[in-house]
Amino acid sequence: MVSRCPVAPLFREGGVAVGTHVRKVTRTFDIRAIDERWRRAWEEEGTYRPPEPSAGPKRYVLDFFPYPSGDGLSVGHARNYVPTDVLARYFRMRGFAVLHPMGWDAFGLPAENEALLKGRHPRDTTREYSANYRRQLQLIGCSYDWAREINTSDPEFYKWTQWGFLLLLRRGLAYRAIGLQWWCPKCRTILANEQVRDGRCWRHGDTPVEQRALEQWYIRTTEYAERLLRDLDELDWPAHIKTIQRNWIGRTERDGTVRYHLHDWLVSRQRYWGAPIPVVYCDRCGIIPVPEEQLPVLLPEVERYEPSGTGRSPLDAMPEFVHTSCPRCAGPARRETDTLDGFADSNWYFLRFTDPHYASGPWNPEAARYWMPVDWYIGGAEQAVMHLLYARFFTKVLYDEGLVSFVEPFVRLRSQGSLLSPKDRVRMSKSRGNVVTPDEVVAQHGADPVRVAVMFIGPFAQDVTWDPAVAAGAARFVRRLYQLLAQRAKPGTGNGEPETEDLTREVRSRLHRLIKSAGEAIERFRFNTLISSLMTFVNEMERWEKQIAGTPLWSEILDTLVRICAPVAPFIAEQAWHDLGREGSVHHARWPDHDPALAHEEEHTVVIQVDGKVRDRMTVPSATPHEAYAPLASVRPRIAPYLHRRTIRDVVVVPGKVVNFVTRGK
RNA sequence: GCGGAAGUGGCGGAACUGGCAGACGCGCAGGCCUCAGAAGCCUGUGGGGGAAACCCCGUGGGGGUUCAAAUCCCUCCUUCCGCACCA
Numbered sequence: 001m002v003s004r005c006p007v008a009p010l011f012r013e014g015g016v017a018v019g020t021h022v023r024k025v026t027r028t029f030d031i032r033a034i035d036e037r038w039r040r041a042w043e044e045e046g047t048y049r050p051p052e053p054s055a056g057p058k059r060y061v062l063d064f065f066p067y068p069s070g071d072g073l074s075v076g077h078a079r080n081y082v083p084t085d086v087l088a089r090y091f092r093m094r095g096f097a098v099l100h101p102m103g104w105d106a107f108g109l110p111a112e113n114e115a116l117l118k119g120r121h122p123r124d125t126t127r128e129y130s131a132n133y134r135r136q137l138q139l140i141g142c143s144y145d146w147a148r149e150i151n152t153s154d155p156e157f158y159k160w161t162q163w164g165f166l167l168l169l170r171r172g173l174a175y176r177a178i179g180l181q182w183w184c185p186k187c188r189t190i191l192a193n194e195q196v197r198d199g200r201c202w203r204h205g206d207t208p209v210e211q212r213a214l215e216q217w218y219i220r221t222t223e224y225a226e227r228l229l230r231d232l233d234e235l236d237w238p239a240h241i242k243t244i245q246r247n248w249i250g251r252t253e254r255d256g257t258v259r260y261h262l263h264d265w266l267v268s269r270q271r272y273w274g275a276p277i278p279v280v281y282c283d284r285c286g287i288i289p290v291p292e293e294q295l296p297v298l299l300p301e302v303e304r305y306e307p308s309g310t311g312r313s314p315l316d317a318m319p320e321f322v323h324t325s326c327p328r329c330a331g332p333a334r335r336e337t338d339t340l341d342g343f344a345d346s347n348w349y350f351l352r353f354t355d356p357h358y359a360s361g362p363w364n365p366e367a368a369r370y371w372m373p374v375d376w377y378i379g380g381a382e383q384a385v386m387h388l389l390y391a392r393f394f395t396k397v398l399y400d401e402g403l404v405s406f407v408e409p410f411v412r413l414r415s416q417g418s419l420l421s422p423k424d425r426v427r428m429s430k431s432r433g434n435v436v437t438p439d440e441v442v443a444q445h446g447a448d449p450v451r452v453a454v455m456f457i458g459p460f461a462q463d464v465t466w467d468p469a470v471a472a473g474a475a476r477f478v479r480r481l482y483q484l485l486a487q488r489a490k491p492g493t494g495n496g497e498p499e500t501e502d503l504t505r506e507v508r509s510r511l512h513r514l515i516k517s518a519g520e521a522i523e524r525f526r527f528n529t530l531i532s533s534l535m536t537f538v539n540e541m542e543r544w545e546k547q548i549a550g551t552p553l554w555s556e557i558l559d560t561l562v563r564i565c566a567p568v569a570p571f572i573a574e575q576a577w578h579d580l581g582r583e584g585s586v587h588h589a590r591w592p593d594h595d596p597a598l599a600h601e602e603e604h605t606v607v608i609q610v611d612g613k614v615r616d617r618m619t620v621p622s623a624t625p626h627e628a629y630a631p632l633a634s635v636r637p638r639i640a641p642y643l644h645r646r647t648i649r650d651v652v653v654v655p656g657k658v659v660n661f662v663t664r665g666k
Numbered sequence: 667g668c669g670g671a672a673g674u675g676g677c678g679g680a681a682c683u684g685g686c687a688g689a690c691g692c693g694c695a696g697g698c699c700u701c702a703g704a705a706g707c708c709u710g711u712g713g714g715g716g717a718a719a720c721c722c723c724g725u726g727g728g729g730g731u732u733c734a735a736a737u738c739c740c741u742c743c744u745u746c747c748g749c750a751c752c753a
Contacts, residue, residue, distance in 0.1 A: 196753055243748065247669090250749090472692085536689070609734075662733045
C-alpha cells in the first residue's frame with residue numbers, strides 16, 4: 001500500500017545564526033522531498049496501471065509518441081504531455097478505465113541521422129535517449145503505464161510492421177515502380193514527397209534535394225483519397241488541421257475528371273535504421289513476400305551502417321543478409337535491402353498499445369475492440385499531413401480487411417501551441433542554445449509548479465513565450481495550495497464556531513461550482529482557466545479560513561479540493577491526502593460529483609442600466625420573478641434621478657443578469 | 667492572389683449563448699514583518715477629470731445592426747498559418 005511509505009519531513013527547519021542571537025526558525029516547504037517520495041511510491045505500487053481485465057466505460061488518451069532525441073525534453077514538450085496527463089488522471093478519477101501509454105518512434109531517419117552525427121550506433125542512442133525521456137516524463141509526474149512501453153525498433157514490434165506491409169502487398173496496395181525521386185544528398189536516401197519542403201530536405205533545411213531515377217516501393221494511398229477526404233467531416237479535430245489535410249489531398253475538377261493532388265506514398269528507404277521490407281526476389285518466381293511465420297526479417301547487427309550514397313541500402317553490401325532462398329521454390333533468391341519509412345511504424349502503433357506484448361498477432365483483437373479508437377490524441381500540428389494521413393489510411397485498409405470495426409483511428413485531436421524561448425522568441429532547440437529543460441525548472445521549483453506553469457502560461461493551442469516569472473508564480477500558488485490543504489488542516493486551528501446556515505450554503509455552493517467548472521475546463525482543454533479557477537478558489541478559502549477552519553464544512557472543502565487538485569498537482573495532492581489522514585492514493589480516489597442544486601447560485605448580481613449605461617447593481621434572490629426587477633431597480637437612489645421626468649419607453653430584463661431602462665426615442 | 671485564424675491594461679491572458687470589460691497571474695506602488703535584506707502577508711493598480719460622491723473615455727482603425735457589441739455584419743490595417751511557385 002502507498003500509505004506504508006516512509007515519512008519524510010515536509011518542512012525543513014531553517015535558521016541562520018547572526019551576531020549574538022539565533023534568528024527565529026522559519027519553516028520551509030520542501031517540495032523536492034515530496035516529489036521524490038511519491039515518484040518512487042507510484043512506481044513501486046504501479047499506481048497508474050489500469051485494472052486487468054479492464055471493464056466498463058473506457059478512455060484512450062494518447063500523446064503523439066516521440067522519437068527520442070539526444071537533446072532530451074524541453075519545457076516545451078511538457079505543454080503537450082502535462083495537459084494530456086491531467087486529462088488521463090481526471091478520467092481515471094471519474095471511474096473510467098484509462099489507457100495512457102508511452103513509447104518510442106525509434107526507427108527512421110531522424111533517429112539514424114542523429115546517431116550518425118554523434119558517430120554512434122542508433123541501437124545504443126535509442127536505448128540511452130529513451131531512458132532519459134522516460135526519466136524526464138516521470139520527473140514531471142506523467143502517469144503513463146510503463147508496463148506498456150513500446151519501441152518501434154524492437155523486433156517484437158517491427159515484426160508486425162512488416163506484417164502490415166505484406167497486408168498492403170496482398171491487397172494490391174503496394175507496388176514497385178521506377179520514378180524520378182527526390183534524393184537528399186545528406187540523408188543519402190530517397191524522400192517521400194511530404195518530406196520535401198521548398199525543394200529542400202525536411203531534416204536538412206539547408207540542403208536542396210536532387211532528382212534520381214530509381215525503382216522503389218510505393219503504397220497506393222491515392223486509392224483512398226476520396227474516403228480520406230470525406231471522413232474528415234466526422235472528426236472532432238482542429239479546423240486548420242482538417243484544412244491542411246483537405247488541401248493536401250487536393251481534389252479538383254479539370255476536364256470533367258476528378259483528380260487528386262495526393263500522391264502515392266513512397267516507402268522505400270536506402271537506409272539501415274528501419275524495418276527491412278519483407279520480400280525476396282527470385283529469378284524463377286519473381287517478387288515473393290516473406291511468409292508471415294518467417295517474420296520478422298531481422299535487421300542484421302552491423303557496426304557500419306552509414307548510407308552508401310550509391311542509391312542502395314547498407315544492407316545491400318551484406319551478402320549474408322542478401323542471399324536467401326525463395327519461400328516458394330526454395331531456389332536461390334535475393335532479399336529486398338531497402339527498409340521501410342518510419343511512418344510505417346507510427347501507422348499502427350496505437351493498436352499495439354492495447355496489448356503491447358501480444359505474441360499471436362499485431363494486436364489482441366479483444367483488447368483492440370475494447371480500447372480503440374483513440375478518444376483523445378494530442379500532439380503538434382507539424383504532423384498534420386504525414387503521420388495523421390498515413391495512420392488514417394492504414395486504419396481504413398484494416399477496416400476493409402475486416403480486422404478493425406472503425407474507419408478512423410483518432411476521434412478527437414488536439415494540438416498544443418509551441419513554447420518559444422524567452423531568449424529569441426523562436427522554438428526551443430539545443431542547436432540554437434535556447435532550451436529551458438524541465439530538469440532545471442523542477443530543480444528550482446518542484447514538479448507540480450512546472451505542471452501548473454505550462455498550463456497557466458496561455459491557452460493550450462496557442463504559441464506562447466516561456467516566462468520564468470510564471471513558474472515562480474506557479475510555485476507560490478502550489479505552496480499556498482499545499483498549506484491550505486495540509487498545514488492548517490488540523491481541527492481546532494480556526495475558531496471552529498458552528499457555521500451559520502447561510503455561510504455553509506454559500507461556501508458549499510462555491511465548492512460545487514468549482515467542481516463543475518474544473519471538470520468542464522479539463523474536457524474543453526482550457527487548462528489555463530482551470531488553473532485560474534483553482535487560484536481564485538484558494539484565494540477565497542484563505543479569506544474564509546478564519547471563520548470555518550476546524551469545522552466539518554472545512555473538512556468537506558479540503559477533502560473535495562484535494563481531489564480536484566490531484567490531476568493538476570499530483571505530488572502535493574498525494575502528500576496532502578496522507579496529511580489529511582486518508583488511506584491509499586488520492587489518484588485512486590473518486591472525482592467529486594457536483595450537485596447542480598448546490599452549485600446553483602441563490603443570489604444574482606443584477607446590473608441596472610439606463611439607456612445602456614451601467615448605473616447601479618443590485619443583489620436579488622435567484623427566484624425573483626422577472627416582473628419584479630423593474631420596480632425594485634427604479635426606486636434605487638442611484639437610479640431614480642435618472643428616471644425622473646423622463647418617459648420610460650421600454651424596459652429590458654434578462655433574469656439574473658440585467659435590467660435596462662430605455663428612455664431615449666429612436 | 668485565394669482560404670483560414672487572430673488583434674483586449676506595462677506583460678501573459680479572462681469574459682460560456684450579444685448582458686458588470688480587464689477574472690487569474692506577472693510586474694509595479696504603498697504598507698506590515700525584519701537590525702537589514704530575502705521570503706511571506708495586507709492594500710492599490712485601464713486612461714482622464716474630481717476633495718469626494720461620482721462623471722467621461724476605453725477591447726487594431728472607420729462604419730453599421732441592437733435596449734445592449736470585445737462578441738454579430740461591412741470595410742480597412744496588422745500578425746500568424748495553409749494553399750498557390752516546388753512536391
